[in-house]
Amino acid sequence: MNKNKEQLLNKRYKAEQRFRLYGLSAIFMALLFLTIFIFKIFSTGYSAFQKTWLIVPVTFDAELMMLDQNPSKEDLQDADYYDIALKSMADLDPNANEDQENELKRMVSYFFEKEIKNELLNDPNLIGKTKEVYLTASDDLDQVFKGNYPRDLPEDQRRVSDYQLKIFDQLVSNGKVESKFNISFFTNADSREAELAGIASSFMGSIFSILVCLMIAFPVAVLAAIYLEEFAPKNRFTDFIEVNINNLAAVPSIVFGLLGLGVLLAIFHLPRSTPLVGGITLSLMTLPTIIIAARASLKAVPPSIREAALAMGASRMQTTMHHTVPLSMPGTLSGTIIGLAQALGETAPLILIGMVAFVNTIPGSPMDPAASLPVQIYIWAESAERGFVEKVSACIMVLLGFLIIMNLFAQIIRHKFEKKWS
Amino acid sequence: MIKIKAKDVDVFYGKKQALFNISLDIEENQVTALIGPSGCGKSTFLRCLNRMNDVIDICSVKGEILINDFNINDKSCDVVRLREKIGMVFQKPNPFPKTLYENVSYGPTIHGMAQSKQEMDEIVETSLKKAALWEEVKDRLHEPGTGLSGGQQQRLCIARAISVRPEVILMDEPCSALDPIATAQIEELIDELKKEHTIIIVTHSMAQAARVSQNTGFFHLGQLIEHGSTDKIFKNPDNKKTQDYITGRFG
Numbered sequence: 001m002n003k004n005k006e007q008l009l010n011k012r013y014k015a016e017q018r019f020r021l022y023g024l025s026a027i028f029m030a031l032l033f034l035t036i037f038i039f040k041i042f043s044t045g046y047s048a049f050q051k052t053w054l055i056v057p058v059t060f061d062a063e064l065m066m067l068d069q070n071p072s073k074e075d076l077q078d079a080d081y082y083d084i085a086l087k088s089m090a091d092l093d094p095n096a097n098e099d100q101e102n103e104l105k106r107m108v109s110y111f112f113e114k115e116i117k118n119e120l121l122n123d124p125n126l127i128g129k130t131k132e133v134y135l136t137a138s139d140d141l142d143q144v145f146k147g148n149y150p151r152d153l154p155e156d157q158r159r160v161s162d163y164q165l166k167i168f169d170q171l172v173s174n175g176k177v178e179s180k181f182n183i184s185f186f187t188n189a190d191s192r193e194a195e196l197a198g199i200a201s202s203f204m205g206s207i208f209s210i211l212v213c214l215m216i217a218f219p220v221a222v223l224a225a226i227y228l229e230e231f232a233p234k235n236r237f238t239d240f241i242e243v244n245i246n247n248l249a250a251v252p253s254i255v256f257g258l259l260g261l262g263v264l265l266a267i268f269h270l271p272r273s274t275p276l277v278g279g280i281t282l283s284l285m286t287l288p289t290i291i292i293a294a295r296a297s298l299k300a301v302p303p304s305i306r307e308a309a310l311a312m313g314a315s316r317m318q319t320t321m322h323h324t325v326p327l328s329m330p331g332t333l334s335g336t337i338i339g340l341a342q343a344l345g346e347t348a349p350l351i352l353i354g355m356v357a358f359v360n361t362i363p364g365s366p367m368d369p370a371a372s373l374p375v376q377i378y379i380w381a382e383s384a385e386r387g388f389v390e391k392v393s394a395c396i397m398v399l400l401g402f403l404i405i406m407n408l409f410a411q412i413i414r415h416k417f418e419k420k421w422s
Numbered sequence: 423m424i425k426i427k428a429k430d431v432d433v434f435y436g437k438k439q440a441l442f443n444i445s446l447d448i449e450e451n452q453v454t455a456l457i458g459p460s461g462c463g464k465s466t467f468l469r470c471l472n473r474m475n476d477v478i479d480i481c482s483v484k485g486e487i488l489i490n491d492f493n494i495n496d497k498s499c500d501v502v503r504l505r506e507k508i509g510m511v512f513q514k515p516n517p518f519p520k521t522l523y524e525n526v527s528y529g530p531t532i533h534g535m536a537q538s539k540q541e542m543d544e545i546v547e548t549s550l551k552k553a554a555l556w557e558e559v560k561d562r563l564h565e566p567g568t569g570l571s572g573g574q575q576q577r578l579c580i581a582r583a584i585s586v587r588p589e590v591i592l593m594d595e596p597c598s599a600l601d602p603i604a605t606a607q608i609e610e611l612i613d614e615l616k617k618e619h620t621i622i623i624v625t626h627s628m629a630q631a632a633r634v635s636q637n638t639g640f641f642h643l644g645q646l647i648e649h650g651s652t653d654k655i656f657k658n659p660d661n662k663k664t665q666d667y668i669t670g671r672f673g
Binding site for chain 1: 472477503512529532586
């Protein structure tokens with residue numbers, strides 16, 4: 001008998017130990033996946049925050065720019081910079097033939113003419129002088145400089161020619177190639193050229209979408225939750241509504257995209273590809289999430305508080321507005337933020353309502369066409385150029401950072417304000 | 423003088439009848455204790471008196487309850503007005519998660535009883551003084567009410583209830599969550615409060631009923647078995663069941 005008891009006890013301890021082991025290995029697995037994921041994103045993405053510049057001497061030849069003596073500001077604006085830009089690139093190799101000159105031109109971004117123009121606009125005294133100007137390197141050379149480009153491929157399979165590599169290596173050894181923090185990644189809109197593409201448009205698009213989503217979903221959801229929880233009689237009809245709200249939360253997001261396409265664009269003719277339509281579509285998706293969170297936190301307010309207020313002669317409305325709703329707000333808000341974070345990462349419905357279009361302007365309002373961060377990731381991931389690979393990872397990093405900040409905020413609200421009084 | 427007159431009150435939770443034909447008169451400016459075993463309907467009856475049962479969807483009340491000769495079960499009765507006149511203290515202290523000051527000033531604020539900040543300060547002070555809490559909390563009126571001890575919280579709830587100067591105070595086992603010292607303080611307070619208010623207290627403790635009340639009603643299985651002066655109920659009850667309960671043979 002006693003021996004049996006001993007065995008049983010041992011068995012119980014062993015079972016607990018095994019259970020702990022399972023738990024630990026589950027956590028280990030989760031952390032491992034997370035680490036691999038983050039490592040992969042960071043190792044491919046970090047280089048996108050650096051941008052390669054070629055330092056090229058430019059001679060601001062008034063004649064080539066078709067400028068008179070003492071040009072006015074307008075003249076400088078309208079002047080022709082293409083020739084001096086071409087010439088300064090061709091001058092990198094005095095012996096270059098016409099083909100090679102063309103290749104030299106393609107070592108920098110097509111934006112180089114503008115960069116030279118800005119240099120002169122900043123300092124009009126440069127006319128007739130020579131100055132070393134920073135020009136954005138082409139995305140392929142950018143990748144070469146970052147070591148991401150396989151130089152040992154046969155030349156006909158490379159986008160960078162041997163000749164370009166030779167000149168580039170000369171520039172590198174002369175210290176005429178520099179890597180700087182990539183500001184334009186944050187200030188530029190999307191571009192077909194990887195070296196110029198930035199996230200400004202999709203970032204603003206995401207912000208506007210989320211704001212529209214918040215402004216629609218939050219008030220509607222909170223009012224619905226308050227009514228259902230505090231005022232609605234409990235009967236079949238409200239049960240039916242409750243079941244359907246829960247169903248709504250489980251509807252695949254692409255269905256909401258179709259709804260946005262079919263109703264907002266086809267019937268109401270709202271402007272296509274805009275954060276306005278995107279936000280409304282996302283708000284349909286976020287609505288049930290917020291309703292469920294708000295109802296849960298209203299339910300969590302102890303009934304004794306309601307009784308206390310009612311017994312003091314407060315009306316139902318006063319009880320709700322003075323006590324129940326303020327007490328439920330932290331939970332509601334953190335639920336809202338988590339709902340918005342979900343909406344922020346949503347891609348499928350936005351693709352359907354046309355926010356996948358190529359937008360190379362930064363939206364100034366929710367009525368302007370824009371992309372959004374997850375859609376931007378999708379667009380870039382589809383692009384063939386090697387320069388977009390790191391951009392995809394960098395954009396994911398920005399999106400993740402955004403999401404982490406939002407979730408952190410939700411946590412802080414929950415902990416700080418929920419504990420305050422109890 | 424009779425303050426509250428209940429006539430043939432029946433209460434149903436859905437189809438289940440919880441109270442049968444209760445008729446009870448409650449004397450003004452006295453303490454009436456309602457005793458009986460758990461589930462006998464004494465709290466249900468108490469909650470009829472300020473229509474708190476309205477909150478429960480499936481609960482329906484029949485019969486007449488006259489307060490100042492006005493039937494509160496009548497359709498014309500406004501529950502907000504009614505509850506202003508009839509305060510309630512609950513079993514578990516339930517201060518609002520707000521400051522002490524806000525707790526006490528809430529009633530007067532929603533009923534518009536103070537014209538100025540000064541008047542409100544006075545109401546808060548007198549209410550807290552009457553609840554014998556003023557000396558302990560006068561320096562921390564703007565701290566959360568939930569930070570007080572259990573007994574202090576319950577006195578805060580009493581202060582909150584009397585802040586609107588109700589004619590009747592209903593107390594639903596106000597001491598069941600408190601230790602003996604806090605209980606003694608509350609009992610002392612009840613004795614003081616009956617000068618200005620009519621008090622009805624539900625209690626599980628027969629000793630407490632004997633100490634604080636002048637009248638007692640004994641409930642059993644939804645029926646009012648016996649009621650009368652506390653003296654009589656405890657010393658010389660008419661009904662055998664009352665006798666058994668008082669002497670601890672069941673319940």
